[in-house]
Amino acid sequence: MGKNTQDGTPGSWFKITIPCGGKYDKTWLVNSIQNHCSVPFTPVDFHYVKNQARFFVQDAGIASALKDVSYKICDEENQKISIFVNPSNVPYSVRYKLEPEEMEQLKLTMNKRYDVFQQALDLQRLRFDPDLVDHDIDIILNRRNCMAATLQIIEENFRELLSLNLSNNKLYGLDGLSDIIQMVPTVKILNLSNNELNLVWELNKIKGLNLEELWLEGNPLCDTFPDQSTYISAIKDCFPKLLRLDGQELSPPVTVDIDTPYLIKPCKESYKGSETLKSLVLQFLQEYYLTYDSGDRQGLLGAYHHEACFSLTIPFNPEDLAPSSLCEYSKESRNMKKLKDPYLWVQLLKHTKRDIVCALGVLPKTQHDLSSFVVDMWFQTEMMLCFSVNGVFKEVEGRSQGSVRAFTRTFIVTPASNSSICIVNDELFVRDATPSETQNAFSIQVPTPISSSMSILSQEQQEMVQSFSTQSGMKLEWSQKCLQDNEWNYTRAGQVFTMLKNEGKIPEEAFKQIP
Structure with missing residues (x-):
């Protein structure tokens, strides 16, 4: 696989290195450089090496323009970012770019693994797919050329992809996968289980995805946390909208929506809000x-x-x-x-x-x-x-x-x-x-029975009392008291009732007599 095809003449490629670039998000870093660069450029083979960020460009004019950007960008800590530019050999993913017939076979293989109804692509154990092995095509997704080819096919053929399964591919880094953020931002479910990921930091390379479900079980990084809550917290820092992790439902964040543009208004004694x-x-x-x-x-x-x-x-x-x-x-x-x-x-x-x-x-x-x-x-x-x-x-x-x-x-x-x-x-x-x-604490006081107590309630409140009495088995006056104590919040009243009943704190006289 992969003949030595070189795009461009010798010496036309340049390696761009950002020292300490490992602490920056790829999207932010590339966009910041592009905003300060006098000519547009396309980063090739963007990846992190230890604490550095690297990519390649193929043009002396672009390389010169990028050199001028050095020390013109400041990060959030007001530190200036330096950029080094050096001549380079042809990048790996270009030098070993898949041949057209290999790309076509990979496309056919991926088509067989695509569920059009679920908009899901199953690429687990991709290297061992018989359709690839029989054609002597070795797709190792840790190699940037293989991942780049896979993402290219996804971008061209599965634009509405919602679920991607990359489990059991021995992935130890996510540099190549980071391009998925721009190429297929629709992905909501990602399965990375049973790979070789060692550091949570790798997930920062794809945190631009708005994931709702993520699978990481079977990776070494899962064993680096002292407990499950710390593990969940670290992953949710990368993907705040995550609803499920390793098949486990996560509690939704506490938010309270309102209609007004400002939550808090200046205080006035007669303020209607x-x-x-x-x-x-x-x-x-x-x-x-x-x-x-x-x-x-x-x-x-x-x-x-x-x-x-x-x-x-x-x-x-x-x-x-x-x-x-x-x-x-x-x-x-x-x-x-x-x-x-x-x-x-x-x-x-x-x-x-x-x-x-x-x-x-x-x-x-x-x-x-x-x-x-x-x-x-x-x-x-x-x-x-x-x-x-x-x-x-x-x-x-x-x-x-x-x-x-x-x-x-x-x-x-x-x-x-x-x-x-x-x-x-x-x-x-x-x-x-x-x-x-x-x-x-946790007590419901016995209300003073008032024969006409129901008559002073609104029609909606009377219906709530009737419904609560039916569902709880309590007498009407007790049901009314429980709802009143919880400010007529039916859900909260039900939760308080269930808790107290389970603890045996509601007296027998509160309940209807069963004939």
Whole structure:
């Protein structure tokens, strides 16, 4: 396979090297260079070597123009990017470019592997396909010429491709695959399982894809994480829209959509939007804590800004020598009065959403009593809102299972680009609940029976009570009380009812008598 065909005359090729270019995204880097280059160019064989980025061009004029771009581009850290230009041999993918008959056979082979209804292309174990082996064509996708030829056929013949399976191809790098971002941006499902990928960094080369499903199991990189939550967090940093990883459903990010162009308006005493803002915050808190208590806190990634901060504190009494019942929280507590080591005080401040969600993931599993929440919005501008929530929760696992805690949480949020709340600062204070708080936690109080109570409800509320009574088996007055306690949110009322029923906290008299 691959005769020594050389495009261009000897000496017409140039190698372009960007030192430290390995830390830059390919699309951003190439676009930045093109924007500063006086002539258009097409990078050939773009790839990373250790910490460098390299590609080739075939024209002395282009090479000269690229040399002039050196030190004219600054990255996000305001560091100037240097570009080295040197004469080169013909690039590998050009020198060993597949012959027309080889391309045609590869195309026929790929056509057989394409599902037109699912818009899916199955290229697993491509090298061992009999249609290629019988024609003595060796397609090794780690070779840039083979991957380039494969992507060229995909671009020309499967423009609406949604699913691509590249499993079991012994891939150890994704340099060649990076061109798929521009060539076939429609791909939503990618299977890279059972390859030889060692570093998550390789995924940065294709993070421009808006993937919804990704398979990585069977790659060495999967064994480099201490736990599943850290693994999921790292992959979702590359692909924020990911819904499934290795066949596992991921929790959706917490977002709250609104219709107004600005989330937060200047505060006025008679401002008509205050009810809308109140509703928005309460809905956000409900979704946040339902996700927080779900057992998989990875779904909270979408609620935080990339550079958000989080801190946790617990009470500190220097005279209290007894071991604290809050020991699961004490190791993360950032109380300045207790910590003598300034380095540790800084280290305990969680910075970036990934670190925050990882920190939240190791805290005890909980169940919050949403009906106990007291919410206060105490500062707002057009671009920032500060609010706090007080309430109680109980731990549902571990040696402190059943323990009731009280908490205060302060959020500072800004509008996000997708018209949702975005947390930039999160402070959590946890303490032991008082006996009164413990006694009242997760309890539904018996309503005072009023014979005409249904008559003061709207028609919609009466229908909700009837429906809730039918589904829960509770009497009408108990169903009404449960809905009222949860502000007529039918879904939340159902979740609270199910939780309390499972714990045996609803008395028998609340239920209808079965004849």
